[in-house]
Every structure is written in C-alpha cells, then in structure tokens.
Amino acid sequence: MTRPDTAPVRPGEELPLDALREALRGKVEGDVDRLAVEQFPGGFSNLTYLVRLGDQEYVLRRAPLGPVAAKAHDMPREYRLLERVHPVLPVAPRPVLLVEDADVIGAPFYLMERRRGTVVRTKLPPEYAALPDAPRQLSEALVDTLADLHAVDIDAAGLRDLGKPEGFNTRQVEGWASRWRRARTDDLPPPEELHDEDVIAWLLAHTPAESAHTLVHNDFKLDNLMLDPGDPSRVVALLDWEMTTVGDPLVDLGLTLTYWTMPEQPGREANHVGANAPGYLSRGEFLARYAQRSGRDVGGVAWYEVLGHFKLAVIVIQIYARYRAGQTSDPRFAPLGGQAQWLIGEAWRRIGEVEGGGTGEPEVAPQIG
Template sequence: MTDHDDAGGDESTDETADGEAYIDRLVNPDRLQEYLAAELGPADDFDVRRHPEGHSNETLFVTYGGRELVVRRPPPGETAETAHDVLREYRVMDALQGTPVPLPETVLACDDHDVLGADFYVMGRVDGDVLRSAEPERFAVPDHRQQVGEELVDTLAAIHGVDYEGVGLAEFGRPEGFTERQVGRWAKQFQWAFEVTSEERTVPEIAEVTEWLQEHVPADHDQTLVHGDYKLDNVQFAPGTPPELVAVFDWELAALGDPLTDLGWMLSFWRDPGDPEPATPELTSQFMEQEGYPSRRELVDRYEAATGRTYDEQDDRFYRTLAVYKLAALGEMFYRRYLEGNSDDPLYPTMETRVPALAQRCLRIIDGEEPL
C-alpha cells in the first residue's frame, strides 16, 4: 500500500475512541526534536505533520534546520508478525544508495522506542508527483503517457538487476522457495485477521483460492531482489517533462525472491480499456485506460526484453492471482485494525465488502475471465 505523495497535506486531527488525537499516538514532537538534535545537530526551525495519504505505515513530514525530511513508522496497536518492518525497509533503501534504482536519501534509523514508541527511520523528501488518482496535466499527451509506463517497467527491471550480494544484501533473505513461502505467509496473515474479523463476516472463497495457489506454485524461479509492493503509486516522477521516475517508495516488503511476484503485483493494478469495474475503487487508478498508456501486454513485452525473462499466460494466471490474494490479505488486516480501534483510516471499514470482492476477482483470474 502506498504511503507517499508530494503533497504536504494537513496534520490529522481525528480523535480515537478515548478522545486522543490520532497524531498524538504517532509522534511526541518534543522527543522527536530532541532525537534529531542529538543526531543531526540543533536547529532553530522544527515542524512535524502527518501526511494523510497512505494505508499502511505512517508518514510524517518534518522540517528541520532547513531540511525537508520524512519519518516512517508503523501504525499504532498490535500488527501481524513481520508486517510494517520499517527498519528492514530502511536497510534495503540504504544498501541501494548509489545503484541505478532511484531512491530518496536515507538519513537515520532508530530502534529506541522511547522516542516515538516504535521503530522508525528518517529519509530526505523528494520533489515531484505520485500518480495516484489522476495524471499530472503535463503528462496528458500520448507520448508522455507511453513514457510513464516505460519508466515504470524499466525501473522494475533495474531493481531485479541489482547485484544484491555486491550491495551487502546477501543475507537479506532466502530466495529459494520464496514463492511457496509467499503463499504460506499471506495465508497466515489471513488467519491473523480472521481471528477478529470472522466475528463480523466470513470470506469462504479465500480457502478455495489458497488451495489453488498451493497447488499451482512454481517449482522453481529466478532469484533477485524484489520490492514487494511495486506499482505506479509507489513511485514518484520529477517535476517537468518528459516523465522521469526519480524515487521508489514503500520497501517494507522487500526481500530476495521471485521477480515475477513483483511483475504480477504491478500488473494487478494496471488497467486496460474494457476491464471490469475494480473490486477496490479506492485503491485503483483508472486513468491509464486513456489513449497512449501501454497495455499490460506491452508492459510485459518491455519487461521481457529488458530482463530476458518470459512471462506467459500461465505465469500471469498464477502471479496475478497471488497479487490480488495478497491485496485481499492486507485489506483483511486493515479491517481487523479498524475493528480494534487502531486506525482512523476511512479505507479500513470498507474492507468488510472489498475483501470478498477481491476474493471473487481471484477466482475470475483463475478461471481465465480476466486475462492478460
């Protein structure tokens, strides 16, 4: 899920059930200022505000000593094991500094919970646009739209081309058996969420999809660095034209594993003209259905040319189903956190109906009703 945008936004003042402002659960400004002063030196100007976009980790915009910074931390409350690992996110971003992968500057990482009550990290803020609900007017011509898609695919190929041993990520995970473990991991995330959400409603189709994925998981796969949440609204484009992709965000799910899981995830969010109505309209941009944007097939063709890998219809059936299954699992986790009062995000309660719709989409992809 995306957490970054170029817009500043206003600090959230929504209150929790006990009357506490939500931002007060995320940051103690005095403690954060003390931490930054100790690490970066004192500064006369300091300001912190919550970025209202994003549905996973929390993002805070900080002005400090003339620098524009971003703080990333988990949401408050209990979360599923391994979810929201911001220090893992920082580690991979820090390792990739200086590679062909465009990234914000990494600044600090902190595991001292006396500061914010959770792990967090600090990075530099990047100027530009995230294409979330609409395209910038300057991109609204066919040539620029085509380049948006090409930049997106080329950057994914760059991620998958990183020498992960050479940048110090050899111990970042176990790439062997990655895809099989993905199926198991996300099944466990469902189980965690269902502990609470099943009291409100059940999603029986998930068991059917889980079984199909377990039966069709590839026996082997290439081994690369994978982003884990790569899609159009997790990258940023520089101001001006032609479109230039200048930052990739949201590395919390990065690992060593199967690159086609990233490709399937990206494709699951990409819209072609004539596609069915989205199962999660709040999370689905539709502007790429306009003239000039590459089709999913064209994106795959460019990826294959850049990497030498193949991604056929059978691959797409598995990897795009897995992608939608993962999105459904994230949605069910969101729904649990809403029911427990651990988020003020208006998206979370919609997952009561959105997750069943995603489960139905999984079955349509399996049945060949939503082809590449």
C-alpha cells in the same frame, strides 16, 4: 518522501515534538529548534511525515498505531536495507538517521532524504495534461524501473541475505494464507461463497519453482514511483521499501499487474490510469516490454497475478481488521472489507480463466470512497 503533498497531522497520529526535537538534536543537519511536522496523507500502512528543521527537510517513517503483525512494519530493517540498496539503485532514497528507541515517539522510526516529484495515483495530474505522450511515457518508466530493480546484482551488492530465495514461492503462499486466516473478519461471506480457501488451494497446487533470485520490492506500483514533474519518463524515486526481500522477480510482476489492471484501487476512486485507460500500456504491452527489458519468460504470469490479487486482499483485510477492532479510527479504512472481498473474487475469476471456465471480462469493483 512517499507523497508530494502534505497536510496537517491526522488527529490521533500526532508526534511528541519535544521528544522528537531532542532525539534529532546534533544528529542531523538543520535547526531542530524550528521543528515543524506535517503528514503525507496517502497510504494505508506506515505513517509518513514531513519533518522540517528550519530550511532542512526530511521524511520520517514509523509503524502504524496499534498492534501490528510480527515482523511487519520493521523500520530498522527498512532503514538498513536502504543503506545497501541506495548506492546500487539511486532511485531508492538515501536514509539519514535511525532511532530504534520506541520511547521517543512510541515506535522505532527513521529519517530519509526528501525528494520532490509527481506521484500519479488514479488520474493524470495537471502537469502532464499538456503532454500527449505522458501516459505511455510513465507506463514505460514503470516497467523499466521494475526491470532495473530486478537487474541489481544481489551478490555484488551484499543483498542476498535479505531473504531466503530457495522455496520463496511456496513460502509466499503459505505465509499470506496464514495472515489471511488470522485477519479474516466475521462479516465476510463464508469460504464456500467467497472461495478464499479455494484460491489458497489452487495457488498451493500450482506453485512454480522460482524463475530467478533477485530483489523483490513486494509493493511495486505506479503510485510508489515519484516522477519528474516536467518529464514523466524520468523516475525521481521508488518509494515504500518495507516489504523488500530476495525472491522470485515474477512475484513483483504479478502484483504490479494486479494494480495496473484494476478498475479501482483499495479505498480509492475509479482508476483513470493503467491498462484500462487510453494511452497507457495494455497488459500485453506491459508484459512484452518487461520480457524484452529483463530477458525473462513471462508465459506463466497468470499464477503470479492470482497471487498478486490474493496478497493485496490480505493486506487490505489486515488493515480492515485493525479498524473493525477499534485499533484505528481512520475512516478511510471502513470500505476495505468490501475491497478485500472483491479482490478474492477477482483472483477466483482469473483461476477460472486459467482452468478454461472464466469469462475473460473483469468484474466491476465496489464503489468506495
């Protein structure tokens, strides 16, 4: 579900097929005796697999290997959230089966429907190369899907209890700061050089009241959209709902802009999509379209962008800390310490812009690959 292309399962991340087969028998459609499993290779967080039961296909999601933060990677919560979101926002995939018994494959997991489409990561895929308007069309699809997400009536859909929206922004800063301090590795520069504590202090000192209370995806970015291969303006699916809650929609907007304006994404090659690439919506155009679609004032978005950079730095350093502690051997995680450092530096640079002391020019992210 989260990726259009699959690969053999990575060593050490194999599923116990006999146990899985028996857990699915009689619970879902398909021939469990013809069970076959592949892995979706993208992503750094939850493990996602393609499960084939003869001609029937599903996507299986489970938490990553090794110790994980409390309340993180909660597959039962994600499954139950999708049960409620899918009927009111059809781009959310339909969940099919939840298995909470961790003894089956080593962690709770769930199955959801598989949808097929194109995921755009850091460059325009071949199917869009002949479509001259593809960059603008997929840009607008990204903005419009974000606005549609934030337009869901959380009370009518029974979704308000997903979170505690009052005081959301303050809890965001405090919670992510706590996670950063717990995960911070000793190979990073000291705080007086990295300015991580300065970023936290600035966010706390300037925390705004919530602009509204809506669904917040918390990881809304282009490569969490699946698009129609023949029509980049049509969204097939919005993926990766694990951190969804109820809070300030501009928190989503800030993180989306963090990704949209980055010259590189964590652990990836240089970006050839987004605000820095020709044909795509610029940062200003992105903001203007979101404001028009949502009816919201985005004048104070800089605080949310700084928070977005900081949140992404925390996510990256948590993964890197697990790698450095030997809890995972995935070589993709090795460069993430440098990426977390760059993200903190970019947050600090943007604070300088807000306070009148920045250059206005983005730094170059470290080359990673």
